Structure formats: structure tokens, C-alpha cells
Amino acid sequence: MTPRPTLRDVAARAGVSKSLVSLALRGDPGVGERTRERIQVIADELGYRSNVLARGLVQGRTHLLGVVISSLENPYHTEIVAGVEEAAEAHGLSVLLVHGSRDRGRLAQHLDTLTGLNVDGLVVISSWLEDEHLAAAARRTPLVMVGRSHAPVQGIDSVTNDDELGAALAVDHLVAAGRTRVAHVTGGRRPAALARRRGYEAAMSRHGLADVVRVVDRSPGGPALQDALDEAIHDGYDAVFARNDVAAFDVIDHALDRGLRVPADLAVVGYDDSALARRTRPRLTSVNQPRERMGARAVALLVERLGGRTDDQHEVLRPTLTVRAST
Amino acid sequence: MTPRPTLRDVAARAGVSKSLVSLALRGDPGVGERTRERIQVIADELGYRSNVLARGLVQGRTHLLGVVISSLENPYHTEIVAGVEEAAEAHGLSVLLVHGSRDRGRLAQHLDTLTGLNVDGLVVISSWLEDEHLAAAARRTPLVMVGRSHAPVQGIDSVTNDDELGAALAVDHLVAAGRTRVAHVTGGRRPAALARRRGYEAAMSRHGLADVVRVVDRSPGGPALQDALDEAIHDGYDAVFARNDVAAFDVIDHALDRGLRVPADLAVVGYDDSALARRTRPRLTSVNQPRERMGARAVALLVERLGGRTDDQHEVLRPTLTVRAST
DNA sequence: CTGAAAGCGCTTACAG
DNA sequence: CTGAAAGCGCTTACAG
Numbered sequence: 001m002t003p004r005p006t007l008r009d010v011a012a013r014a015g016v017s018k019s020l021v022s023l024a025l026r027g028d029p030g031v032g033e034r035t036r037e038r039i040q041v042i043a044d045e046l047g048y049r050s051n052v053l054a055r056g057l058v059q060g061r062t063h064l065l066g067v068v069i070s071s072l073e074n075p076y077h078t079e080i081v082a083g084v085e086e087a088a089e090a091h092g093l094s095v096l097l098v099h100g101s102r103d104r105g106r107l108a109q110h111l112d113t114l115t116g117l118n119v120d121g122l123v124v125i126s127s128w129l130e131d132e133h134l135a136a137a138a139r140r141t142p143l144v145m146v147g148r149s150h151a152p153v154q155g156i157d158s159v160t161n162d163d164e165l166g167a168a169l170a171v172d173h174l175v176a177a178g179r180t181r182v183a184h185v186t187g188g189r190r191p192a193a194l195a196r197r198r199g200y201e202a203a204m205s206r207h208g209l210a211d212v213v214r215v216v217d218r219s220p221g222g223p224a225l226q227d228a229l230d231e232a233i234h235d236g237y238d239a240v241f242a243r244n245d246v247a248a249f250d251v252i253d254h255a256l257d258r259g260l261r262v263p264a265d266l267a268v269v270g271y272d273d274s275a276l277a278r279r280t281r282p283r284l285t286s287v288n289q290p291r292e293r294m295g296a297r298a299v300a301l302l303v304e305r306l307g308g309r310t311d312d313q314h315e316v317l318r319p320t321l322t323v324r325a326s327t
Numbered sequence: 328m329t330p331r332p333t334l335r336d337v338a339a340r341a342g343v344s345k346s347l348v349s350l351a352l353r354g355d356p357g358v359g360e361r362t363r364e365r366i367q368v369i370a371d372e373l374g375y376r377s378n379v380l381a382r383g384l385v386q387g388r389t390h391l392l393g394v395v396i397s398s399l400e401n402p403y404h405t406e407i408v409a410g411v412e413e414a415a416e417a418h419g420l421s422v423l424l425v426h427g428s429r430d431r432g433r434l435a436q437h438l439d440t441l442t443g444l445n446v447d448g449l450v451v452i453s454s455w456l457e458d459e460h461l462a463a464a465a466r467r468t469p470l471v472m473v474g475r476s477h478a479p480v481q482g483i484d485s486v487t488n489d490d491e492l493g494a495a496l497a498v499d500h501l502v503a504a505g506r507t508r509v510a511h512v513t514g515g516r517r518p519a520a521l522a523r524r525r526g527y528e529a530a531m532s533r534h535g536l537a538d539v540v541r542v543v544d545r546s547p548g549g550p551a552l553q554d555a556l557d558e559a560i561h562d563g564y565d566a567v568f569a570r571n572d573v574a575a576f577d578v579i580d581h582a583l584d585r586g587l588r589v590p591a592d593l594a595v596v597g598y599d600d601s602a603l604a605r606r607t608r609p610r611l612t613s614v615n616q617p618r619e620r621m622g623a624r625a626v627a628l629l630v631e632r633l634g635g636r637t638d639d640q641h642e643v644l645r646p647t648l649t650v651r652a653s654t
Numbered sequence: 655c656t657g658a659a660a661g662c663g664c665t666t667a668c669a670g
Numbered sequence: 671c672t673g674a675a676a677g678c679g680c681t682t683a684c685a686g
Binding site: 002004047049050051052053054056057062064072073075078081082085089094095096097098099101106109110112113115116117118136139140249253256275276279281 | 329331374376377378379380381383384389391399400402405408409412416421422423424425426428433436437439440442443444445463466467576580583602603606608
């Protein structure tokens, strides 16, 4: 482990002061072109790289963007990250990811690590963080939540999709295809789940199908998905709108286990249109959240905050429906 | 954005010197218990948290572990991350993830970001980084590669699984089940792929099946997987050993498209035993790499380096075979 | 048990 | 166009 060269090393080698090196390397117009070049060459020779820690300490800016994600397993989340990364790069920001599974304490700690690092902005892709932790972080650093209906916390921006509309797209599509007994598989009390459920119920009502609304809650503690599905199948349901692609995958899997044909016997619609939708057989019809776009918008909101905006912004993007073989 | 409180703020409020606060907060035994408590209370009130940047700058240690990953889509990679995170936490290290798809330049830049941050150690889960970049990073920071047969670079540790043995497990299993015409689907020139291929060929020879060795290379530029598979099927092959689960998934998908029964007509074995193996129908038999363990060992090697070890260490773990319905 | 001082590697006014 | 000085927020000897 050789110690890395510092500004002082470059200055000594070039026979100039530290400040001149600093100015030159950052392309300050006050430095002569020839001097700048000479210094740059020496810096390259030495393999000099500005110490992010030191620079961040004095500038108060680190050009780092922190992303907190609770699940690396759900492709929907990681696809948002891709959008964030692309947009961040365009703004000269480096993205640091921290992953905290569903452990609230750990997630909060990770949030601390990031704010402690003085990242310039924070993107949170997780519904598991508690409001107080989010609020505390947002007091120090611009923060935007992605995919979670905006928390009741001041000072936080959000980017979401219109979950009620998405649910309506799914139901309308199934009804248009002649399905009338549409069950909804959901889980959890989180805002997005609740909104999709509301959208489902409203759409069913609109189609005069309020009497067959059936909600299968797969939250821990509820009945096992299998049992609930068996019951729904027994009761003649011919379609399922699942809360997300992961749930839809499980529904299809179970239906096939029971010897049902998908979509002939049971049509299935997912939500997210993640990579998982292309991994089911048959391929999954799914409500498409514009994930890359959501990531990009999140970065844009952060940059606006850095530019001085102080009022909260909540962007709601329109989902679309991607129709595949499962319906 | 209120500025965060500093050591000075806490000291002023407590009526003591900065140094005392620093000592007290880190639990230095030289500080009286009552004093320590009083200071701790005030720090908590103020919401004080040590600035990682400043601390890192002076200590030369950041208690940060950097992980470079090229794919967030392959569950095999993210499952290694889980192992790294768990072990890191046990050592009081926070894990920072950077993701660089398959863009060599971007990956190298990310590596720079991390070394620039003075992370204490680096875990690289990617076969895409060039040796010179790795070597440069390793000169500054302990670095361990996971899953890639050790690069020909000094100063880098590695944790891998025995790919040749894994391939042998797969072939032996298929042959024991009565399959004789086993094709191998591979791709890329990377060490792991080559080792699995060697293992496949050796095992086939050992079973006296050298004459039916058939390698399907799905590298870009090679023939499409579909065409190559169709040919193999036409030629009477009754089993496939795929380079990894992702490839196995595609093989099964295509076989089903062609109306083949898996495993009756075509048995399939994957490699990695990632979450994907539980997402195929039928469930995929796969060579299990001990991913959590590999992640944990990587952290252990890093910690040893920090403790002063200077010779390179290359750990090779034994894979096992997880048998499921696809064979 | 406690305080004053130096220094980590940088940037930023401020003089020349 | 260039250099000396202060300071970002911390830790670490070093005196008392």
C-alpha cells in the first residue's frame, strides 16, 4: 500500500505552490495554459487524484449521490437505480448505493452513513424507513423518495406513478377481455399497495362488478397465498390483478401447479413491468411504471434543490399497460 | 438545510474542550464516567454525528467497504453482496455499493470514486474490470475479487468456487441419471466460463463420452442460442449443462417453446443456484456456489490485510449440487 | 482527568 | 499570474 500522492507532492515536483496546483488542476482560467499543462502532466505521472474526503470537507459538496434501497432482489427497484445512475452521471454526480434489506434499524443507519459522508443528495427507494428518520436526513440533505406515495413529511420530494390509474388500466383490460370475476392479490399496508387496491375497487365498481370484488391479502399473518387462491379458483374467479410482478409470478406458479391454464382458466396481470414479467411463462401482462424516467426525475428534483428550490415537489407519472400472453 | 452540529457546538454547550468531547464520545477510558455521560446527553440533544469525511481524513481509515458490482440483474451477484454486508457489519464496516453495468470505463471510474473516498477495502464482483485498473486500485487499498479466478495481478486476493469441480458435479449427475448426450452452453472468454468448460470436457471424457462433447457458445457474434439449441436437439442431445442460471433459464424457455418436456426430453442443469433457479418451471437443478460464504470470506481477507498481511491469498470454495425438478 | 496545538489534504479569499 | 495563510471538522500526541 503506497500512500497516495497529495497536492503537496505534485507542487514539490513542479516547483510551485499547492494553491497553484489546485487551481491549475481544476482548470481555473487564472492559470496560464502552459503552466496548467505542465502541472497536469506531472500530476498524471504521479497518479495524483484529488482526495474526495478533503475536498468534500472544505467545499461542503461531495458530488456524491446516495441511494438507499431496501431490496436488491426486486428488479423493479434495481431498474429505478439504473435511471438514477444515468441521470446522475449526466450531472457529474457519482452514485453510492446502500442496501438495507427490510431491517428498519439498519436502513436508518445506512441513511446516517450517507448523510455523514455529506452526500449532495439522497434518493430513497424503500417504503421501510420511518418518517422521523427520513425527516432527520432531509433536514441535512435534499431527499427524494421514489415509488412511495409522498410521506407526510415536510421537506421531502417524491416521484411516484399513479397507482390508482395503473390499477384501473389492469382491471379495464381484463374486463374488456371478457373477465368479470377479477380477484386482487395485495399485501402490506403501504401507501402504494393501498392505492392500487383503491384503484381496483373503484374500477370494479365502475364496471358494475362491485359484488365480486375479492381481495387476497398476502401480508404476513394473512392466509397463505395458496389457500386463498384455491378458494378464489373454487369460487369461479377467472382473473387476478396482482399488486406487483413478484406476486403475479407466485400466482401464475401456483395456478400452473393446480393444473390451470394461463390465461385460458386464469388471466393474470402484474404491476411494475419489471424484468420479472419477461421471466414468467406465459409472459406477464403488467402495468408499466416508467422506471428509468422516475429515476431521472428524482435526480432532476435533487439538482433543483441544490440550486435553491425550497418548496416540496411531488411528481406523479402516468403508468401504461404492457400486454403480453398472460391475459 | 440546517448545518449539522459539530464537535465545537457540543463542546461549547458542555463547556469543555473539543478534544474532551471527541475522547468522551469514542468511549476513551481516560474520561470520567459522569463527564462522558453528560457529554453524550448533550451530543444526543444536538443530534450530533461525527463527520465521516473529517474523521476519515485524519485517521486514514473510514470504516467504509466499497463493493464494485457490474450487474444488479444477476441474482448471483447480489446474493454475494448480501454475504459481504452481513460480514462487514460484524466488523463495524459500512458497505458502499457502486454499480457499473458492463462499461469498462465507467467501472474504472467507480473504482476511482471509491478509492478517492479512502474506503478501507474493496470487493470487486465483476469480470469486466481491466487488470491495470485493478492493480492501480490495489496499490492503494486492499482489494479482493469474488467469483473471478484470480487475475494475473499481484497484491490482489480472491475468493472463487472450484468451477471445474462444479462442472464435474453437473455432468456426473446427468450421466448418473442416464443421460449420455450432454451439451454445454457457455459464453464469453472469462476465466470462470473457461474453467467450467474445461470441467465439462474432462468429465465427459472420464465417462467415455468425449465423442459427444458439444459446446454451444452464446457469446455475442456466435450463433443465436435458439438456432444452436435446435441443432443440438435435432442431433439427439438429451441434456444441457448451462454456464449459469441465466443461460439455463433461456435454455428451458426455448425448450418449452419447442414443445419439449423438461426434463423428460431435455434435462437441464444450471450454475450458481441463484434465486433464478427457483423461478424456472420446472425448478432448476443447479451447481451451488456458497455465495454468502464467499462474501463473508472476502470481508475476512480484507480484514486480514488491514491487519497487516502482505502475501496474496486465493481461496477456492467447494461447490455442491442442488437437485431439483429439471433433471 | 482536561486543554492547547498541530495536522489530515484540500480550497478559498487575500496579498502581491 | 503566483504564494502564504486560514480553515473545513475531526483526532492525536503532548503538556499540565
